[in-house]
Amino acid sequence: MRILRGLTSRLLPCGCIAGIYETYDGEVVSLLDDRQPGCDNPEHANGNQIPELTTAPRPRSNEQASGQK
Numbered sequence: 695m696r697i698l699r700g701l702t703s704r705l706l707p708c709g710c711i712a713g714i715y716e717t718y719d720g721e722v723v724s725l726l727d728d729r730q731p732g733c734d735n736p737e738h739a740n741g742n743q744i745p746e747l748t749t750a751p752r753p754r755s756n757e758q759a760s761g762q763k
């Protein structure tokens with residue numbers, strides 16, 4: 695998997711930060727960018743894919759991450 699560009703980033707409920715990336719295949723993937731030291735989810739290691747972020751069509755809250763710098 696090769697990353698074409700970053701689209702946005704997302705603050706997870708546990709405090710970790712995930713980045714949403716587009717790959718050269720046109721696929722959109724989420725990778726954990728910054729692990730929160732207090733997070734106890736073993737899946738949340740830096741660089742891990744976070745599939746639930748890309749399978750959900752829209753965030754549950756109405757926070758809009760795009761447009762922010």
Ligand SMILES: [Zn+2]
Nearest residue numbers: 708710733738
């Ligand atoms: Zn986490």
